[in-house]
Amino acid sequence: MLIAFLLMIFAFVEVGNSIFTGDHVEAALSAISLLVIGFAVVETAKFIAEEEIMRKRELRSSTESRRSITKFITIIVIAASLEALVMVFKATRDGIEYAVYPAFLFIASMLALVALGTYQWLSSRIDSSSDERMDHGDL
Known part of the structure; x- marks a missing residue:
């Protein structure tokens, strides 16, 4: 989950850096891509935590x-x-x-x-x- 949150932070940093550079659209698309990956990792980690750690049931x-x-x-x-x-x-x-x-x-x-x-x-x-x-x- 920590890595996913780092990806999300990098996405916001990339958008911030694009303000000073030039290609705003490309940076925004890259940031959205990083946010999507971060979202998927967070949701998957949350799912695994709920299913395997919280419930602790095999059957x-x-x-x-x-x-x-x-x-x-x-x-x-x-x-x-x-x-x-x-x-x-x-x-x-x-x-x-x-x-x-x-x-x-x-x-x-x-x-x-x-x-x-x-x-x-x-x-x-x-x-x-x-x-x-x-x-x-x-x-």
């Missing part, structure tokens, strides 16, 4: 596991999407040939989001079918 229900996975993947998808967006803005300034990597990063983050939705849908169907079997006394 979880399927609902708890699904909630944890959803939270973690959501953090990753948000960070990757924001980083792709910043990179698209940088690519429009540098040249369209630099837009390939941001496009692939955005596609990858959207595929992760679709995979998360599929996981949630499938796991909820499994939970509901096991609940029905328990209601009928099959288990």
Whole structure:
């Protein structure tokens, strides 16, 4: 977490330095990129602290596991999407040939989001079918 906060401080320092230099937009985009990375690291560290240190439980229900996975993947998808967006803005300034990597990063983050939705849908169907079997006394 300390490293993430240092990244955020460097982002603000970079914006401050750009006031005296020249390229304000490039410095702002770089600062936003650093803030996004810092945000992702802080949120991931907070998630790990909540899940592993605070709870201190190994065995979880399927609902708890699904909630944890959803939270973690959501953090990753948000960070990757924001980083792709910043990179698209940088690519429009540098040249369209630099837009390939941001496009692939955005596609990858959207595929992760679709995979998360599929996981949630499938796991909820499994939970509901096991609940029905328990209601009928099959288990």
